[in-house]
Amino acid sequence: MVGLLLPLVLALLLGLALAFVLLHFLFVKQEPTKLPHGSMGWPLCGETLGFLKPHKSNSMGSFLQDHCSRHGKIFKSHLFGSPTIVSCDHEFNMFILQNEEKLFQCSYPKPIHGILGRLCLLVVVGDIHKRLRSFALNLISTCKSKPEFLHDIDKLAISIVESWKERKEVVFCEEAKKFTFNLIVKQILSLEPEEPLTSKILADFLTFMKGLVSLPLYIPGTPYAKAVKARARISSTVGEIIKDRRKGDVGIAKGDFLDVLLSNTSLSDEGKVSIVLDLLLGGYETTSILMATAVYFLGHSPHALEKLKANSLSLSLRRTPSHKENEGGRRTLELGRLQANAVHSQCNKAVTVINEALRCGNVVKFVHRKALKDVNFKGYLIPSGWKVLPVFTASHLDPSLHENASEFNPWRWAGQTTSKDVSPFGGGVRLCPGAELAKVETAFFLHYLVLNYRWKTKGEDCPLAHPYVEFERGLPLEIEPLETSLGRKS
Ligand code: HEM
Structure with missing residues (x-):
């Protein structure tokens, strides 16, 4: 009898354990399903490459189009090395921008900080x-x-x-x-266009801009490393101009x-x-x-x-009547008008x-933010610490708005x-x-x-x-x- 009962009890216990695991999965693990839908892509790089794929600037691009039609205007992803919520929803974009420092905070990728300066x-x-x-x-x-x-x-x-x-x-x-x-x-x-300092700043600036959009590798010779140096040079040029101004010998006020x-x-x-x-x-x-x-x-x-x-x-x-012809005979536009x-x-x-x-x-497709705390918006959970990207292009091209x-x-x-x-x-x-x-x-x-x-x-x-x-x-x-x-x- 005991010999017969034991397998039954074991089967029952196994069944209960399975039911527990199933219930736990269904209910306790329910929380992540409140997250917007989406996919996290590949390990490490996530979906960053797809997100950054060039497209006509008067279009959403295939990545956003595809993700919005599959997951909706607010979706989760993994971008720039972080779990991210992408928003193509104008109302949510405005909510994010209006709640700066309360619920969200500006958060550009760390390597960019190296170029922009602290x-x-x-x-x-x-x-x-x-x-x-x-x-x-x-x-x-x-x-x-x-x-x-x-x-x-x-x-x-x-x-x-x-x-x-x-x-x-x-x-x-x-x-x-x-x-x-x-x-x-x-x-x-x-500074006037023909002054040597103008060309010097421009040359450094072009190097700086190239590095800003390059792979952030601080190895001598890379555009990133050159940009960090170019920024330092622009800073010292501006610092010199400030010194001269203070001395008052290069035209005051x-x-x-x-x-x-x-x-x-x-x-x-x-x-x-x-x-x-x-x-x-x-x-x-x-x-x-x-x-x-x-x-x-x-x-x-x-x-x-x-x-x-x-x-x-x-x-x-x-x-x-006060409008004058300039030296070249060209009529200058009446500025006030x-x-x-x-x-x-x-x-x-x-x-x-x-x-x-x-x-x-x-001109600016999106900006970088992060959630400072768990935020609920339209039934979605935006988890604290996640990156949040309001995409302006999406709302500019949204047929329900325009x-x-x-x-x-x-x-x-x-x-x-x-x-x-x-x-x-x-x-x-x-x-x-x-x-x-x-x-x-x-x-x-x-x-x-x-x-x-x-x-x-x-x-x-x-x-x-x-x-x-x-x-x-x-x-x-x-x-x-x-x-x-x-x-x-x-
Ligand atoms: C078509 C021209 C421009 C566009 C589309 C543009 C776009 C933007 C956007 C979207 C931001 C917000 C960034 C964010 O929230 O993270 C911003 C910030 C900024 N822009 Fe512009 N901008 C333009 C021209 C200018 C000009 C002419 C100047 C200065 C002379 C300027 C100086 C700045 C500065 C200093 C910030 C930072 C503001 C802050 O964080 O408080 N921008 N711009």
């Missing part, structure tokens, strides 16, 4: 970020309010467009970079960003140099890419180009074109200068402080471009998201001066 605005968090950011905002708004500021933008835009007079072709990205770099070094450090910065005694020299680098870094590449995407999309949208041109013509013709229109007026065509270029061109989302259509912006359905400049306490500056620079340049030239892209060269946006061939344009151009001597 006091870079994209690296610092908490009170240090608040303090440094307020300096940057103050600098930008003080300089923006000066009349010379718009005058410099105007002058440089004219000189670049003017330098194309005898040319049939230009590589637009090179010209745009020349424009934005020369402007930002002029505004920050009062130039009224530029640096003067405003130097008048502040509560910030260390390291902090001052870091802010200068932040503004150089932020103001150079992004703005030139915005200009290039606007030119690219306008080139494919003759109707939008005609409207922009008509608008520029009417601005130029409505001149006030363009500023008022480009920045404040709701119906200025340049702003609608620029906003649409930002939506379609997606009708015919893949179409470049500046008229969708008629009557509005901003929209809560796009976030090209981020948001919350880290909203880009240079947003208006970038728009004004682009508006001025487009103004002179459309008034003076007809152009077409030499072969197709669309903006590609690497994820930083790049034109493979630099956007070569065939240009032809317009007979009726307002720039010619009348």
Whole structure:
């Protein structure tokens, strides 16, 4: 009898153990199923390579398209060496940005910190970020309010467009970079394009930018190692300029960003140099890419180009008596009018074109954040410590937010200068402080471009998201001066 019972009892115990394991798996291990769906990819590299695969910047790319259709707009993955929640949901993106320092925090990959420096605005968090950011905002708004500021933008835009007079072709990205770099070094450090220091900073800056998007290997000779060194050289060049300014022997009080910065005694020299680098870094590449995407999309949208041109013509013709011809006979645009229109007026065509270029061109595809605590959003668990990537491209191209989302259509912006359905400049306490500056620079340049030239892209060269946006061939344009151009001597 006992002999018969023993196997039965053993079978029962085994059954119970199995049931326990099953129940434990179903209920206790239920928690991870609250995580958004997704896959963690390969060990170590996860799905990073797929996520970074280049695609047209006015498209989501196959990785996001595929993941969103399989897992939904919020999904889990393993990117940049960490478990990650990717958000292609505009509402969640805004929630993340608005809850900076409360539920989420800026968190760029560690190797980038090595290049950007420990006091870079994209690296610092908490009170240090608040303090440094307020300096940057103050600098930008003080300089923006000066009349010379718009005058410099105007002058440089004219000189670049003017330098194309005898040319049939230009590589637009090179010209745009020349424009934005020369402007930002002029505004920050009062350096002119032809000064040797400008070329020195530019050479170091190009090395710096290459390293920023390279494999982070600190081995002598790699782009990463070269970038770290280039950053150190730019810092020491800026440090020397600061020393000279203090000595007062190289022109005191130039009224530029640096003067405003130097008048502040509560910030260390390291902090001052870091802010200068932040503004150089932020103001150079992004703005030139915005200009290039606007030119690219306008080139494919003759109707939008005609409207922009008509608008520029009417601005130029409505001149006030105080409006002067400059030395070259070129009519300088009435600055007050363009500023008022480009920045404040709701119906200025340049702003609608620029906003649409930002939506379609997606200069910044996504930003890096991490969750500071467990967060619940729309029934999803975002675990504390996980990386969180709000993808702006996805919401910019979301058909539920934008009708015919893949179409470049500046008229969708008629009557509005901003929209809560796009976030090209981020948001919350880290909203880009240079947003208006970038728009004004682009508006001025487009103004002179459309008034003076007809152009077409030499072969197709669309903006590609690497994820930083790049034109493979630099956007070569065939240009032809317009007979009726307002720039010619009348
Ligand atoms: C088309 C042009 C531009 C685009 C699309 C752009 C985009 C952005 C975005 C998305 C961020 C937020 C990053 C984050 O939240 O992690 C940002 C931050 C920043 N941008 Fe821009 N930007 C542009 C032009 C500029 C210009 C012209 C400047 C300066 C002159 C600038 C300076 C900065 C700085 C200093 C930050 C850091 C802000 C902070 O962390 O508090 N940007 N930008």
